[in-house]
Amino acid sequence: MHRIIPLSLIAVTSIYAAEVTLSPINVESTLITEVAQNAKVSADLAQALSTAVPSIDMNRRSGIANDIYIRGQKRDNISIEVDGTKICGACPNRMDPPVSHILASQIDEVEVIEGPYDVETFGTMSGGVKIKTKKPSQKFSGEMNFGAGSWRYRKMGVTGSGGNDLVRVLVSASSESSDQYKDGDGNTLAEQVKNNPSAGTYIYAPQYEDMKAYTKKSAMTKLYISTADNQELQLSYTGNRSDSVLYPNSKMDAIYDDSNIYSIAYNIDDISNAYKNLNIQYYYSDVDHPMGTDYRVAGAVNYMTSQLQTTMQGLKLKNSITVDNYELLVGLDGSKRTWDGIYYKNGIEIPDSSTKSNKSIDNAITDNMAIFAKVENSFGNFDISLGARYDITHIQNDDVNQQSNDYNGFNANIFTVYNLNREHKLFFGLGQASRVPDARELYFKQNAPLPAPSGRIKITGTDDLDMTTNQEVDFGYETDNENFKLKIKGFYSLLTNYIYYNKDLANNNFVNIDATVYGAELSASIYATDDITVDMGASYKRGQKDQALDNQDDKDLADMAPLRGNIALNYEYANNSLATLELIASDKWSDYDADNGEQELAAWSIVNLKAKHAFSKNMDFTVGINNLFNETYTQSNTYVDLILLSAGTDTMLINEPGRYLYTSLDFKF
Secondary structure (H helix, E strand, O other), X not given: OXXXXXXXXXXXXXXXXXXXXXXXXXXXXXXXXXXXXXXXOOOOHHHHHHHHOOOEEEEOOOOOOOEEEEOOEOHHHOEEEEOOEEOOOOOOOOOOOHHHHOOHHHEEEEEEEEOXXXXXXXXXXXXXXXXXXXXXXXXXXXXXXXXXXXXOEEEEEEEEEEEOOOEEEEEEEEEEEEOOOOOOOOOOHHHHHHOOOOOHHHOEOHHHOOOOOEEEEEEEEEEEEEEEOOEEEEEEEEEEEEEEEOOOOEOOEEEEEEXXXXXXXXXXXXXXXXXXXXXXXXXXXEEEEEEEOOOEHHHOOOOEEEEEEEEEEEEEEEEEEEEOOEEEEEEEEEEEEEEEEEEEEOXXXXXOOOOOOOEEEEEEEEEEEXXXXXXXXXXOOEEEEEEEEEEEEEEEOOOOOOOOEEEEEEEEEEEEEEEOOOOEEEEEEEEEEEEOOOHHHHHOEEEOOOOOOOOOEEEOXXXXXXXXXXXXXXXXXXXXXXXXEEEEEEEEEEEEEEEEEOOOOOOXXXXXXXXXXXXXXXXXXXXXXXXXXXXXXXXXXXXXXXXXXXXXXXXXXXXXOOOEEEEEEEEEEEOOEEEEEEEEXXXXXXXXXXXXXXXXXXXXXXXXXXXXXXXXXXXXXEEEEEOOOOOOOOOOOOOOOOXXXXXXXXXXXXXXXXXXXXXXXXXXX
């Protein structure tokens, strides 16, 4: 059924995506500061985000490079941006999600947008993540970080920055590796596979059973040049090199995952009294990702490799203008993504035939052009923001049997805050945003697993998919006073032509459906004394299809984690020294899409301990224990849009790490 939230209400209503700044809470989006200082368990940004923001859940794929959901939305339903650069992964099976191409240790702050309220970035349909990395400073400064933990986890990083009035430079490098973690039952990743009846010949070969879970190296450099008064040229590069990353419940592991991110921007401030800022940026990124059966028994004689490469380049122009107290942002945005994938057998390209294809994605190209605008103002106790964006997108690939597509999308939102007084606020918003199908959803060809002679091509892509549109209402209440701060928010989302995977179709598994997602979130801090603070957060969401898919009965929408929450007791026992006791808990999965691979998962709860001691303003030491009581639990479910180890309905899940002890030593100068 076609559902419409009338956007004509924009003229009289308002919204702004809940910007929950953890310190302090803010209604515009969720702002997480001190990411690098707090991410001591690993450099995995997905883990740091999922523990900091109630609306974010992590999808466990490996020891690192895990994926995120925002309110149950993932992949292209949300956008990831680093310093204005839109990031895309190459792997269709999400072994290299966009958040894995930047390390937590390189980050200054992260803004999490919940809902369709970002008109600046292509594809922010149900949410987005805007990552800002560290900037170079004039004063010479630096820091060194050393980390160690259970299962031979090792991390080392160094950052240096300095300059003068004309030039500022920052250089950062890090290295991280770990053996396979053990779950609460004492099983490594390889042993979890070996103990699962779904694995078959995809268990790890004896010589690889004890190999490392991953090795990851990263470098970032920035150069800022002052070319004139209030004008600056900004150059940056980030490189990531990940090797031999194990993905136990997939049929393949990442042989390596290499990415490069380049950006050049020119910024002008205070052009005139009204013309506040002009910024133009060009960016380019590339990812090279081969995954293979090299480490599995299935690859002992014939090994299969699927190598994918993607590039993303874009040009964005933004103008900030002030007119009669109206803050106006106007911009142009253009981008081009390429995506290509080739299958190899024993290192040789698979011949293209009637039963096999040497291409998974055949040089797909997505071209986008857009214009966007945003205006803000205050009227008495009301703060109002309106935004709009118009996109023109063309998608094609080199397979003449698959059609090209053109999409036109109009996004708009309005957001208002009513300030009851200085401490209490009400907010309400209305927004619409869309996203186009990606090349995997349109064109992907999945080759049969080895042994190959009896296999065939399975075309999971559907080349006539419509774009998905999200029409959403957000509302809530916030208070911030000397005793506590509290934010409660709810949302209701109508998804039209939502792109979904139907496992019961022989081919063209991606289909358009209509669905509804709704939920609520809570964030709070209670200042019990000058030294003791209690922080808490919780989220609940529910998703349902309007109608069950063809040949199916289940109307539950996949990826909707159940009620989850956390509560933490923080004790500042000395200046900049803090001890934390945290409880994280989740209800069982009782509403899940069983027809498309999801399973009932048990409720769980874990206890974490952490202490950070500052020896001086230049040196601090952190020690912590996660999962103190060594619980065995699983937080990620098994929706079949991921290709996982499966025997009938017995799709393999990955248990979370058991008791994990970690330490970190940080020096600043």
